Amino acid sequence: MRQPRGDSRGILEPARLMRRVRFRRQLPAAALRRWVEHYWLVDWDLTEPFEQRVVPHPAVNVVFQRHGDGPERAEVAGVGRKLFSIVLTGTGRVCGVQFRPGGFHPFWQRSVAELTGRRWSFAELTDRWPPAAAASADPTGLPAAGGAAAGSGICTGTDAERCHVLDALLTSWAPRPDPVTDEVMGLVEAIRTDRGVRRVDEFARDHGISVRRLQRLFVTHVGVGPKWVIRRYRLHEAIERAAGGPPDWAGLAAELGYSDQAHLVRDFTAVTGVSPGAYAHGDRR
Incomplete structure (x- = not known):
């Protein structure tokens, strides 16, 4: 069985990242591997701010994140041409989907260049992308998995539960082989x-x-x-x-x-x- 990538390509100072947060990669369901490189999960509990920088891959990411007790946010991140930097504070969780380069097109169904250099929240995409509109109209309608309650979001539960929810969500978007x-x-x-x-x-x-x-x-x-x-x-x-x-x-x-x-x-x-x-x-x- 194929394993998630074990390299740190694109991550600046990877050893420092691993000391400060829990970062790991997981494979999606077999039917999704045609388009999805891996899921990436990050959890943190910090006593001081931590900045991480990444040189982006030529790939689209769909990212779900929750900081502290705040609401879960979802966004689509197009290919980033510039260095990406983020400062993490307090506690939080991120569940990301890194698509294979070119693999987001069957989900987006338009030129992926529209996303390049941009990060759009699902709320901003409701008039442009049906999956975002469905999620915004019914934010509690995300599928449940294992110990995760229906509507509790993506960033809840064990790694296996989080991956199962992502599998169900991406499958519901009905990509077609091309x-x-x-x-x-x-x-x-x-x-x-x-x-x-x-x-x-x-x-x-x-x-x-x-x-x-x-x-x-x-x-x-x-x-x-x-x-x-x-x-x-x-x-x-x-x-x-x-x-x-x-x-x-x-x-x-x-x-x-x-x-x-x-x-x-x-x-x-x-x-x-x-x-x-x-x-x-x-x-x-």
Whole structure:
């Protein structure tokens, strides 16, 4: 059986995160794995504020969160082009759904580019997305699971109960298999796993597709273009490698397809807000 990803790609200072909060990933029901990468659950009980920064994946997330005794909030987070930062305080819980890149399209059923760079609450989407409208009209109508009471929300109960509710909710949105979506998800996976992918035109040629069609497919289904996806995955790898200690930056730049070390340093610093050397040595601002 496939296991959730065990890497920390995109998470800045992952060891610090694990010391301060309970973070884990869980797989969705088998029928949903076609589109959903994993569920991610976070619980915290803090005596002082804690800031976490994340370099987003080229993926849409649906997030349910509850802070203290406040109401549960639900939002759709499109692909984030910039560094995401959040400050956690007191107690709280988050239940997130990270879709595979391109995997949210069967649920959204329009161009995913509409969501890129934005975080929309379900309340803001009631006129645009039927699942959000249904949830807003009947906030107590979420399915119950195990020890979770009907209407108590997503962020309640054990991990298994929370995942079961998410399974039921996503299944109720009735996604339909689509060969074009499958094609796009396969193309993104090829970029993620093959370090040799460096140029959009070469990638398109190798997969028997025109650059124009590749660009259109990525914007519509993923929310960003293929060049952005290539650079983001390579930067994720650089960040993860740096977390383990200073690598050979010149060698890593060449390995990841940068023309020289200076280009990697500029990309790294622009996205994370700190230079590669400072990050690798734990010198945070």
